[in-house]
Amino acid sequence: MNTDIYSESPVVHEPAFIDGHSVEIPILKILKQDGSIYKNAAMPNIDQELATKTYKTLAFHRVLDERMVAAQRQGRISFYMAALGEEAASVGGAAGLKDQDMIMAQYREQGALMFRGFSLENFMNQMFSNEKDLGKGRQMPIHYGSRELNYMTISSPLGTQIPQAAGYAYGQKMQGLDAVTICYFGEGAASEGDFHAGLNMAAVHQAPVIFFCRNNGYAISTPSEEQYVGNGIASRGVGYGMKTIRIDGNDILAVIAAVQLSREYAIKEGKPVLIEAMSYRLGAHSTSDDPSGYRTREEEAKWQEHDPILRMKNWMLAQGWWDEAQETALFEKLRDEVLAAVKVAEKIAKPPVEDLITDVYDQVPPLLQSQFDELKVHIKKYPQAYPFTAGRIK
Amino acid sequence: MAQMNLLQAINSALDTVMAENDRAVCFGEDVGHFGGVFRATSGLQEKYGKSRCFNTPLVEQGVIGFANGLAAQGSTAIAEIQFADYIFPAFDQIVNESAKFRYRSGNEFNVGKLTIRTPYGGGIAGGLYHSQSPEAYFAHTPGLKVVVPRNPYQAKGLLLASIRDDNPVIFFEPKRLYRASVGEVPAEDYELPLGKAEVVQKGSDITLLAWGAQVEIVEKAAALAAADGISCEIIDLRTILPWDIETVANSVTKTGRFVVSQEAPLTAGFASEIAATIQQECFLHLEAPIARVCGMDTPYPLALEKEYAADHLKIYEAIKNSMTY
Missing domain, CATH: 3.40.50.970 (Thiamin diphosphate (ThDP)-binding fold, Pyr/PP domains)
Incomplete structure (x- = not known):
């Protein structure tokens, strides 16, 4: 234990507060x-x-x-x-x-x-x-x-x-x-x-x-x-x-x-x-x-x-x-x-829909993969609602 | 093979990793020379030096923040949170940082080398703040893996796999079993797979599922049921996130009945998630409603711990109710 800080402190016998801005x-x-430099500035x-x-x-x-x-x-x-x-x-x-x-x-x-x-x-x-x-x-x-x-x-x-x-x-x-x-x-x-x-x-x-x-x-x-x-x-x-x-x-x-x-x-x-x-x-x-x-x-x-x-x-x-x-x-x-x-x-395409599920983990877990498979089916069913990705689904 | 308790098995896993990987670092409150309040890190500072096994200031968000940075840098960061009840100051670092590091950066950076070890669970007269099972909070966070071992052999193999897995893992250690659970553990290196449940007892009438210390309680209930002529299949989930739906669904498809038990309170616990999924996967095979046997929806009690807990008798009753539905 490091107690030096206490042993080196000056001791007082009347309460002495330190000011918060001291x-x-x-x-x-x-x-x-x-654009000039202060005198003697390093x-x-x-x-x-x-x-x-x-x-x-x-x-x-x-x-x-x-x-x-x-x-x-x-x-x-x-x-x-x-x-x-x-x-x-x-x-x-x-x-x-x-x-x-x-x-x-x-x-x-x-x-x-x-x-x-x-x-x-x-x-x-x-x-x-x-x-x-x-x-x-x-x-x-x-x-x-x-x-x-x-x-x-x-x-x-x-x-x-x-x-x-x-x-x-x-x-x-x-x-x-x-x-x-x-x-x-x-x-x-x-x-x-x-x-x-x-x-x-x-x-x-x-x-x-x-x-x-x-x-x-x-x-x-x-x-x-x-x-x-x-x-x-x-x-x-x-x-x-x-x-x-x-x-x-x-x-x-x-x-x-x-x-x-x-x-x-x-x-x-x-x-x-x-x-x-x-x-x-x-x-x-x-x-x-x-x-x-x-x-x-x-x-x-x-x-x-x-x-x-x-x-x-x-x-x-x-x-x-x-x-x-x-x-x-x-x-x-x-x-x-x-x-x-x-x-x-602004003319470059949005990311492919696959980027929705990658990098959550190092590999896509099975449950997330099945959610994604369902999503693709859904997007294909309603392509007009998902214009950025519908045309690019494999 | 050596007999080890669960703490010794964890210590053996940490020792294995630190010996093979000089960028593996263990730290947390009282983790250094003292070896942790439960002694899981005993002897590691003496063996690997103060720079690789050390005490941290008493600041959980600092411990996990530091661990995130260390793991992002490429070191193997093994952080201990002294009790899972005290993990919440680090909740932001875990949920907003660890879990999202890889995704938010497009895999420019990740904290796959992070493992958070923390003792969880009740049955030790620990009251509100030394008994909680907070796995469900973390299971709600994509990007994390959540692992819970049930005995010393599982603890070593799963911890080694967790540390080496390239994703952040929260490893919940059943502290009630730290010394109570003793078994054969190989001295050498081995891993058990993450994301894989284990069928610990084959059976044909009903499927029982639990994880961590609760597996032992379920086994006790199954023994009572066996005396009544009920054949229980018991599954240890082992990994809460991502969980092994296939093993559980296959079993329930076979038995047609399902009881899932957890220490944590019932409402919005992980058992509820499992029940919903199994209901969907096995709907036409179910002979009875899925039963959840859980802690009550109260803070964890002290004097009335026995009454509160999802004990073997409550599980036994749930088994019988299911069989006679």
Whole structure:
């Protein structure tokens, strides 16, 4: 039993409470909105190549989100979740990692998947639930996943990935791999039991996880001040005995720096880290949400001034790594590509009816097979009611 | 062949897996040096080290969440939930995560290497929270396999098959029999098939079906009926999900009478699912209504445990009622 914590504590003989906000947590900022660097700021390990790839990913992210929100409004897809204003958290996270690191996201981290090279076609096929979707048309739009790119398939229940990340990283460490797991979640999901379970499991079992909290101020309509009263999410990392850092989540260089250092630490010490990235969800929670019911235009306008993509662009311009002509050409090209990809993906057929019963188990059990056989007979009897599959039944 | 009790048989299965597969990991509350509150993991930490057999913090959703991640990573994750009564904090991780991992990802990822071991069942003066049989909750979840052994030989063979099966399995261990059930168990490696029921006694007049600790109760009832000249065919279902309809339906087609018994409460228990299916499969062969002999629709009692339980006498009565219908 480890009783040191008690023997080392100073002893008092009058009740002395510790204030809930007594732990002061600084916030890391490297890049100013005008593209200049704070004096004496410690830069991440980033060269022109990584910077350009990161910036192009941010641009792709912004364009895809804009176009797909519009596509949802036009009724072409059922649902979408944009990450407007907080793209730096996911893109910067992936930029600070290695390709062999597992990414276990919540749902608003498509930027990390873009950075890894998930193709526009793959994004589209998932959103249109067509037969080329890697997920076989089983999940709502934006629930991406890719074994090849080490991006765990998204699950809607909030926070379930947090203890899973502890287990995944424990396995990586047991195998002696040069790999960590990054686990994204929001400040709202940090209220779930799985958050506390996962952080404690990772800390106790010394799993190399980078827990990355995107504190974007809102859980759907609930503002963070109605989510918790402690000192953000970072203070909880301290409680779990975990190395913790708070950063400006709209500062791409701060994100990359924090993730690079966390990765190094997680591998070297074999222990988890908590990053709390302060940001703001400029868009709606999802296309099913309307923020005008719970917050003001003034509040949103204030945060528009902290746009992480514009901030990085300003830095790129100052570095001489980017110019306005490139900017215009890139956004034009991306918009054209996304529009064209939408038109292709929406014409691809729905998954075959066989995909209804595969992957429930490794093999189809007899009872499920007989249910399926009955279904085929039924579809053949009423083909007009099942137009996507009736013509393709063997 | 060695005589083992059910705990020793489970320990032997875990030992077998951990020896052959250095990515097999056992963990749960008090599972490490102490060997679990029932001692199912005794000696494993000493043999395979702290990184492969360890205590977890007291957080069931954390244990199963961790296990899901570990299995998704490719390790063989063998998690213990100390009592099945305490599995519910992990319900979301099991029902929404373990069960759907493969399907929702289009088989990009799976947790086929996950096995959850947990002691279940009553008859040990455990009251509400050390006696439940929650198999039906999980049987309602496509993607899971649910397995229940009845004795030490079955326990080792079914647990080895469960751990090696490429699907998440919940393995319910009948804790009343942990030490009470003793039998011959091979020291070597063997597997018993999942999804396959076993006819444990041939008979011609009536079919009796149960699983886990309830098989022994049914056998006792069958012995009483045999004294009355009634020949009972007894089937141990062994796997609840996916269950072996064929073996049960063939038997009922032959006997024309069917009693199914479970420890859990009657309403919406797995016995009800079986009754509905067998009614459909064997309708023209049935000589009497299918009878379910189950726990009552109350929380599991303490002082009145005997009255509550689906004991051999209640099953014996159901057999006679069926025979004289």
